[in-house]
Amino acid sequence: MATQGLVGIVPWTLIAQICNLFIQLWLIKKFLLTPIRNILKQRQEMTDAKINEAEAAKTEAQAIKAEYEQNMKEAKEKANEILASAQKNANNQAEEILHEASQQAAQMKAKAEKDIAQEKKKAVNELKDEIGDIAMEIAGKVIDREVNEADHEKLIDDFISNIGNES
Amino acid sequence: MNINITGPRVFWTAPWEVPILGKFQLSETILVSWLVMAIITLTCIILTRNLKVENISKRQALAEFIVEKLDNFVIGNMGERFRYMIPFVGALFATSLVSNLISLTGLRSPTADLSTEAGWAIVVFIMITHQKLKTNGLGGYLKGFTEPIFVMTPFNILGEFSTPVSMACRHFGNIFSGIVINALIYGALAVVSSAILGLIPGAVGAVISQIPIFSVGLPAITSVYFDWFTGCMQAFIFSMLTIMYIAVEAGDE
Numbered sequence: 001m002a003t004q005g006l007v008g009i010v011p012w013t014l015i016a017q018i019c020n021l022f023i024q025l026w027l028i029k030k031f032l033l034t035p036i037r038n039i040l041k042q043r044q045e046m047t048d049a050k051i052n053e054a055e056a057a058k059t060e061a062q063a064i065k066a067e068y069e070q071n072m073k074e075a076k077e078k079a080n081e082i083l084a085s086a087q088k089n090a091n092n093q094a095e096e097i098l099h100e101a102s103q104q105a106a107q108m109k110a111k112a113e114k115d116i117a118q119e120k121k122k123a124v125n126e127l128k129d130e131i132g133d134i135a136m137e138i139a140g141k142v143i144d145r146e147v148n149e150a151d152h153e154k155l156i157d158d159f160i161s162n163i164g165n166e167s
Numbered sequence: 168m169n170i171n172i173t174g175p176r177v178f179w180t181a182p183w184e185v186p187i188l189g190k191f192q193l194s195e196t197i198l199v200s201w202l203v204m205a206i207i208t209l210t211c212i213i214l215t216r217n218l219k220v221e222n223i224s225k226r227q228a229l230a231e232f233i234v235e236k237l238d239n240f241v242i243g244n245m246g247e248r249f250r251y252m253i254p255f256v257g258a259l260f261a262t263s264l265v266s267n268l269i270s271l272t273g274l275r276s277p278t279a280d281l282s283t284e285a286g287w288a289i290v291v292f293i294m295i296t297h298q299k300l301k302t303n304g305l306g307g308y309l310k311g312f313t314e315p316i317f318v319m320t321p322f323n324i325l326g327e328f329s330t331p332v333s334m335a336c337r338h339f340g341n342i343f344s345g346i347v348i349n350a351l352i353y354g355a356l357a358v359v360s361s362a363i364l365g366l367i368p369g370a371v372g373a374v375i376s377q378i379p380i381f382s383v384g385l386p387a388i389t390s391v392y393f394d395w396f397t398g399c400m401q402a403f404i405f406s407m408l409t410i411m412y413i414a415v416e417a418g419d420e
Contacts, residue, residue: 004174004194004280007343011188013175013196013282018290020200024207025258031211033254036234039218039227046220 134162170354172347175280196280203265203277244407245414252413259287260406267342267398271390278342278401281335288331291409295330298416334408341401345393352389356381 004010138159178198181191214230223231237260241253263278270276277283299308312323357379365376 002177002180004177004192006172006174007281007339008174009285010192010194010280010282012191013194013280014286014289015188016197017200017277017283017286020197020204021258021262021287021290024204024262025254027204027208028211028258028261029254031208032215032230033234033257035215035218036230039220040231040234043220 131163134159170350172350175275194280195275196277196283199269199274200262200266200277200283202274203262203269206269207261207265240406241410244410245417249410249414249417252410256406256410259409260402263287263338263402263405264399267402268394270342270346270398271394276342276346278338279346281339281343284335284339284405285331287338287405288335291334291412292328292331294409295412295416298413302416302418330412334405338401338405341397345397348393349386349390352386353379353382356385 004013138155141155175195177192177194179193181193184190211230214226214233216226217224218227218230237253237257241249241256245252266276266278266283270279296308299311303311312320312327314323360379360381361376364378364380365372367375
């Protein structure tokens with residue numbers, strides 16, 4: 001079989017080998033580099049997506065937490081408000097009741113005083129009537145018999161003592 | 168006893184004659200190159216079968232590892248702007264490596280033919296020159312030949328061409344010398360076999376001495392250096408030089 005030179009350049013082989021190199025380049029690119037790069041890119045995208053997802057979830061959780069805290073704060077404020085207003089109401093009511101009570105007491109006192117005054121007036125009137133009667137009686141007695149000095153004096157004393165007893 | 172080392176065999180010669188190039192000859196180099204390409208491509212296809220994003224197989228892990236190493240090799244030495252060089256360097260390295268190692272199967276390496284390396288070196292030379300023109304412009308490129316003084320111009324032109332020539336010859340020489348040394352070792356061991364076993368008297372010695380028994384063993388050891396080590400080393404050196412020459416001409420960013 002014929003052979004080519006041991007050391008030498010055969011133009012056709014040289015051209016063929018250059019072509020082979022570039023065909024090989026294309027083959028490697030198509031069958032190794034492109035698929036691997038695609039898969040790496042996909043993995044990168046997936047990782048990015050997962051990180052983004054986690055980030056979003058975290059943000060959402062924080063938002064929920066903030067909202068919860070806000071609600072809690074509002075509820076607390078409301079409770080405080082309610083408590084304060086209840087206290088205020090109670091105070092008002094108590095004051096009102098006290099006021100009313102004192103008013104009532106004053107009214108009752110006034111009425112009692114008025115009653116007393118009336119009773120007194122009535123008593124005085126009755127006394128006056130009685131004094132009149134007694135005077136009439138005394139006058140009758142005086143007219144009935146002779147009045148001496150001693151009798152006179154005794155009469156006056158009785159009268160006075162009668163007044164004292166009766167009043 | 169004669170050792171016969173020949174150039175690549177010719178399996179078919181085209182009947183037509185092309186001017187300058189001569190007749191096309193389908194040589195062993197070209198045939199084995201096709202085999203090399205088939206091996207590389209098949210390996211790529213097998214490695215990238217059933218690619219998944221998660222739960223990757225060992226096969227895929229290996230493929231990703233290779234791509235990652237290749238990326239680091241090119242970008243680490245040339246910078247991010249030479250990302251487009253990755254497929255070329257990958258093809259160059261893979262072809263060179265498999266071509267070198269295919270001699271282990273008894274086939275003749277395509278890289279044991281100077282035409283192969285010359286072809287690659289020409290491609291690299293064109294790339295280097297293209298990069299120089301891109302960096303310096305045509306004026307700067309031509310002016311570069313007259314530096315440091317005008318008298319140096321012929322030497323500079325010589326130096327320019329010595330780059331691809333040295334690259335091609337370095338690679339070719341290493342692989343070719345491996346073939347030659349292997350042939351010499353086999354030849355020598357056959358001689359030793361027949362000489363020692365020929366001492367056995369009678370017909371037994373006559374028969375056994377024809378079998379190169381000593382050829383078993385030692386060539387496997389020498390082959391570790393001449394085929395495995397040199398093969399990997401030259402593939403790496405050729406790729407590395409390609410990268411470095413182009414990166415140096417590109418200058419700093």
